[in-house]
Amino acid sequence: MKNQFTTKNQSVDxxxxxxxxxxxxxxxxKLLELSKGIGFPSSTTLRLLTSLMDRGYVYQDQETLKYSLTLKFCRIGDSVKSSLNITEIVHSYLLDISNKTGQTAYFAIEQDMMLVYLDTIKGNGFQTITTKRIGHVAPLHAAGIGKLLLLNYSESQLMKLIHSKGLPRFTDNTLCTYESLKMELEKISKQGYAMDDQECEEGIRCIAVPIKDYSGSIIGGISISGSTxxxxxxxxxAFLDILISASEAISEKLGYKI
Structure with a gap:
């Protein structure tokens, strides 16, 4: 017998x-369009819509009789966003990633067309990686998470990045031309993860996966780095399975539909 306190409320659902x-x-x-789309009887749909209208979450145009969501949802979204500390959400996952892989795990976001590292958990074989300490920055084009964030860029934004920051070389493997970077981004878009194979530092390899928010935008990434x-x-x-599992869980907490 189900506990009365844990039984799902069908009306809320x-x-x-x-x-x-x-x-x-x-x-x-319109009412019939909505009820058909969700598979509810028109009477049930109307009853629930009326409740949402009474609370200010749904509006009905009196001329077309069509229903729309109101901007009240934006107010709630802004409130949640302002109180949400993504770094705190990510931290426990970084611990788990580092423990399972034995590598150093990172969380980073973009700021001013640069990659900023917000959290890091040292792995068993930790080495000093100069560009990847908390608060330090790295170029987007040479870092795994950075290349994931470049997937958000339009052609004009990518050209602006190149004009503003350039594509400086750090190792023989660094992608230093528009053509090579563009090909790499197309590859990353298809496979869903990015690599930094000794592109920032000699002897250091990185695997990165994206973190997405409710809009589907890549807002950051998590990665592991270690020696080659x-x-x-x-x-x-095996490493990707661990990273992807964590990134999907984090993204889901941020409202992204897997």
């Missing part, structure tokens, strides 16, 4: 089904 469907459709909907004799090609798949 249906309300959120309506909200999420209206949000996904991105256009005002620690992060070997035959270990990539």
């Amino acid at each position: 249906k309300v959120f089904t309506i909200i999420e469907y209206m949000s996904d459709m991105r256009t005002p909907l 004799d620690q992060i070997l090609p035959e270990k990539y798949e």
